[in-house]
Amino acid sequence: MNKTNEQTQPLLQCKGLRKVYPNGNVEALRGVDVEIFQGEYVAIMGTSGSGKSTLLCTLSGMDVPTSGEVLYRGKPLTQHGSLDRFRALELGFVFQSFYLLPTLTAIENVQVPMFEGPPRSSAEKHQRAHDLLERVGIGHRANHLPMRLSVGERQRVAIARSLANEPKLIFADEPTGNLDSRTTEEILAIFANLHETEGVTLVMVTHSADVAAHAERTLHFQDGQIVKEENNRT
Numbered sequence: 001m002n003k004t005n006e007q008t009q010p011l012l013q014c015k016g017l018r019k020v021y022p023n024g025n026v027e028a029l030r031g032v033d034v035e036i037f038q039g040e041y042v043a044i045m046g047t048s049g050s051g052k053s054t055l056l057c058t059l060s061g062m063d064v065p066t067s068g069e070v071l072y073r074g075k076p077l078t079q080h081g082s083l084d085r086f087r088a089l090e091l092g093f094v095f096q097s098f099y100l101l102p103t104l105t106a107i108e109n110v111q112v113p114m115f116e117g118p119p120r121s122s123a124e125k126h127q128r129a130h131d132l133l134e135r136v137g138i139g140h141r142a143n144h145l146p147m148r149l150s151v152g153e154r155q156r157v158a159i160a161r162s163l164a165n166e167p168k169l170i171f172a173d174e175p176t177g178n179l180d181s182r183t184t185e186e187i188l189a190i191f192a193n194l195h196e197t198e199g200v201t202l203v204m205v206t207h208s209a210d211v212a213a214h215a216e217r218t219l220h221f222q223d224g225q226i227v228k229e230e231n232n233r234t
């Protein structure tokens with residue numbers, strides 16, 4: 001990615017991030033510095049227990065670090081007002097286990113974050129959700145409950161939901177962890193398309209080198225620290 005002047009400030013940054021879980025006194029993050037620029041596609045890769053999910057939780061404000069700071073557009077996360085609202089408006093999330101609400105249809109699931117988003121009529125929410133489902137290739141499944149969808153289709157719904165409020169940054173935590181290899185490629189193609197055609201900033205946690213290779217840059221994580229950084233496009 002070529003950095004223009006506007007991109008010299010990271011979209012998201014953390015400095016000296018430490019996280020100690022008092023339960024078991026586990027030091028999950030041991031001084032992590034990361035800079036993520038607008039429009040980047042970054043993979044955080046490491047073995048199980050290395051601290052990837054903890055990093056993602058603290059970077060996104062879902063959890064608080066023991067020490068160190070997370071900055072969004074140069075300002076500490078804590079100064080962005082209500083963290084719930086900040087997350088709903090600025091961030092999108094995709095998880096390994098989808099976390100779709102089982103009693104809502106696909107199109108209803110996609111609309112859930114919109115209740116925190118910019119004011120929209122019911123008809124507008126419905127239309128937008130439908131457009132998002134079309135965008136990820138499952139407009140024809142809009143009225144199905146999650147249990148009537150394949151796992152790959154569920155993840156597509158979760159991606160559509162993550163786009164509900166036009167987030168600046170999407171966090172994906174092992175988004176292909178429950179998928180077979182063909183479906184994994186399909187889901188990664190959706191991420192690549194969002195990144196390439198719409199400039200969505202993506203931070204993806206994975207334990208798989210093959211999956212990480214789809215990102216532009218890989219941060220290798222080990223024992224709560226970044227031990228190596230790799231540019232996947234050179």
Ligand SMILES: Nc1ncnc2c1ncn2[C@@H]1O[C@H](COP(=O)(O)OP(=O)(O)OP(=O)(O)O)[C@@H](O)[C@H]1O
Nearest residue numbers: 021023024026028047048049050051052053054055
């Ligand atoms: N709530 C918690 N309380 C205590 N220890 C925790 C908690 N959450 C995570 N840990 C510990 O912190 C360390 C990092 O865990 P984390 O889930 O961030 O790793 P991970 O790399 O995402 O692992 P995985 O790939 O298996 O999900 C591990 O030793 C884990 O046991």
